[in-house]
Amino acid sequence: MYIVSVRGHMMIAHSFRGAAFGDAQRLHGATYIVDVEFRSPKLDPDGIVVDIGRASGAVNAVLAELNYRNLDEDTVFSGQNTTTEFLARIVFDRILAAIRRGDLGESGRAVESIRVTLHESHIAWAAFEARTDS
Amino acid sequence: MYIVSVRGHMMIAHSFRGAAFGDAQRLHGATYIVDVEFRSPKLDPDGIVVDIGRASGAVNAVLAELNYRNLDEDTVFSGQNTTTEFLARIVFDRILAAIRRGDLGESGRAVESIRVTLHESHIAWAAFEARTDS
Amino acid sequence: MYIVSVRGHMMIAHSFRGAAFGDAQRLHGATYIVDVEFRSPKLDPDGIVVDIGRASGAVNAVLAELNYRNLDEDTVFSGQNTTTEFLARIVFDRILAAIRRGDLGESGRAVESIRVTLHESHIAWAAFEARTDS
C-alpha cells in the first residue's frame, strides 16, 4: 500500500456539553494540526498516489470552511459535541466528497482509504480512517 | 475507525543480557515517551472514543508503576530483557487490565484495539498493538 | 549560562480587533504549547537551576488561570488584543510574580532571566524574554 500525507491546520472556538468534559464545558478553543493520508494500492503513470497540489488544495479548502470560527454557532453541528475525533470524521467526509466530485482528478478516484489525524496538543491527538467505498 | 491517543513518559534504568546487545549489556537507562492509542468503530453519546481524562489517568497510573525505577530489580521481569518492544507489550497488558476493571468507564469497554508506542530516542521507537479481545 | 525549560499547554478562545487580522477578527481559538525557560549563571548546591517540580507547578498554575477560557471575557485583557506575543508577556509576568512570591524557592530567586515561548501551530510561534530584574 502506498500512502501520501499532507498537513494543514485550523484554529477554532467551541465548548462541550456533558459533565465528563469538566472545564472544557466552558467556551475555549484549539489549534488542530491536520494530517490527511491518501492510501492507494498502486501509483498512477506519473508515479504518484495523488497530485499533491490538488490534494493540498482540497485539504485547505475543507479546513478554510472551519478555520477562525466558533463551531458552537455552526448549525451543521447543533446538538453535537465537536470533539477532536468527531471533527476528524467531518474532515474525512468532506475530503471524500471532494474526491467524488473529482477535485483530486482521476488518481484521486483510485484512493482506497483515507486517514485524517487532528493533533490538538503535544500530548493528544485523534483520528478517523475508513475506506472510500464505505 | 476512530482513534484517540494520549501521551505520557517514564524514565527507567535497566540492562540487557545477550551478546547482540553490545554496550547495552551494561546498566544504562532510557526516557520512554509513551503514546497509547484507543481505537473504536463508533463514538459514544458524548461524541468521544473514551473519556480523555480517564484515559490519561489510566496511562499515568501504569507508567507510575515503572517510572524512576531500575527494571532489573523488578521481579516481574526476572529472566526477561526489558526491551522497548517488550515494555510496549507490558504497558498494553496493563492498560487492557484497567479497561477490563472499568477504569475507563463504559466507553472504554467498547475499545476494539489498542496500540502502545514507546519512543526511546529521536531515531528509534517500538510498539505493540492488538485487539482488546485477543 | 544554565537554562532549564518546562512545557505545558492551554486551549483558549479569543478574537482580534483590527483590519490587519482578517478572518482572525472572528471568535476562534488556539492551543498554545508553552515552554518556560529559566536562566541562571550558576547551579544551586543540589546541582540544579530550579526545582523542576516547583517550576512545573508554577507554570501549570499560571496556565490554569487562562486554560479553557474565552479571553475576550477576561476583564484583565479588555481593550487588548490577546495575540500570541502579548500572551507570552502575560505568562512571563505571572511566572516572575510567582518567583518573587517565593513559589520556586531560593534557587528560583537566583534566576536571572526568563523566556516564555507559545507555539500556536506547526508554522508559527511567539516569545517574550527579559531579565527578572527588569
Next chain:
Amino acid sequence: MYIVSVRGHMMIAHSFRGAAFGDAQRLHGATYIVDVEFRSPKLDPDGIVVDIGRASGAVNAVLAELNYRNLDEDTVFSGQNTTTEFLARIVFDRILAAIRRGDLGESGRAVESIRVTLHESHIAWAAFEARTDS
C-alpha cells in the same frame, strides 16, 4: 503485533516529468528523513523483533546507495519519476532483499511486514508498506 522502527536520512537531487509537477519539473532536491518499521507477531528469545544494530546497518546501507546523488543520472530509475512514494517502495524492496540475504539474521527472517516512510518536509510525507511474502 510488535513493531520496531529505525530512522535515517538521505539528501538527493532529482527532477520530475509531467505538467502536474509544475516547478518541480526543474532540477531540485530533497532531504528525506526515512523511518523503516519492522513488524512481527512475536519476539525472539532475546525479547526483540530484530537486532536493532543490524536493522540500522541495513537501513543505512540502503540509504548510502542513494545519498548525495542526482537520481536523474541513476540508470535504474530511467523513465521513472522518483517521487517520494516511489522512493519509499525502492527502499522497501532493498530492505526486503537485505532480509532475504540474511543481513538481519534469523529474527529478521520472521518479520511479517515492513513500512517505509519518507518525510520530505514538515508538511508532507509518503510511505509504502507491504507483507514480506508479497
Next chain:
Amino acid sequence: MYIVSVRGHMMIAHSFRGAAFGDAQRLHGATYIVDVEFRSPKLDPDGIVVDIGRASGAVNAVLAELNYRNLDEDTVFSGQNTTTEFLARIVFDRILAAIRRGDLGESGRAVESIRVTLHESHIAWAAFEARTDS
C-alpha cells in the same frame, strides 16, 4: 524582547567544492525547513511584533526565488559553496531588504534583529542572526 517566528520551506539541488565535503561534492539536494524570527523590544498598537500575514508573505517570496532550483546554476552564488549557514545569511539579507522596502509595514521597520534557521535534517541545522541596523 518580543519574538515572532514563521515557518516555510524550500527544496533545492546543489553541490560543494572542497575535499572536506566528501560525498557532498557530488550534485545532491536538500529540503530546508526555514524559521524566520522577528525580534522587537515592543508591540505595536495592534499588540503585535509584525503583521504575521505580511511576514509570511515576505518569507514565502524569498523562498520562492530559491525553491525548486539547482543553486549551482544561480550566477548570484558562483564561486560560493551554498552551505546551510551561507543560505541562512542569504535569506536574512533578503528579508532585511524586504523590511527596508516596507513590505512588512511600519511595525516591520521597528524590528530590531532577525534570526533565520534552516533545518536540513532531523540531526543538523544552521542559522544566521544579526541586528537589522548592522
Next chain:
Amino acid sequence: MYIVSVRGHMMIAHSFRGAAFGDAQRLHGATYIVDVEFRSPKLDPDGIVVDIGRASGAVNAVLAELNYRNLDEDTVFSGQNTTTEFLARIVFDRILAAIRRGDLGESGRAVESIRVTLHESHIAWAAFEARTDS
C-alpha cells in the same frame, strides 16, 4: 552570528541525592537527545562555521564516553548530582577541550561560543552556553 548545530544522543542510568528530587532519588535513567551549537561571527573559506563531519565526530566521541553507563559509578561525578543542566555543562567542557586539542580543525578554533542542549523528555530540557574563551 552564524550557528551550526548537530544532534546525537545517549542513554544513561543515575540517581539523585536530596529530598527535592522525590522519586528521582531512586536509580532510574534517561535518554538525552543532545544538540551542540557552534557559533561564529564569520564563515571560513569553504563557507562553513565548522566541518560538520569533524563536529559530529567530536560530539559522538564525547557522548560515547557517557553512553550506556551508570553515571553513579563514574568517579568523575562522585559527590555530584548528574542533573540535566550539570551534564549539559560536562558535554560543553569536553567539546571545548576537543576544540582546543584541534579536533575540529582551524575553523573550530574560531568558534566564539557553544550551546549544549539536553532534551530529557517531550516536556523538559536543559542547556549550558558560554563563550569558548570563558
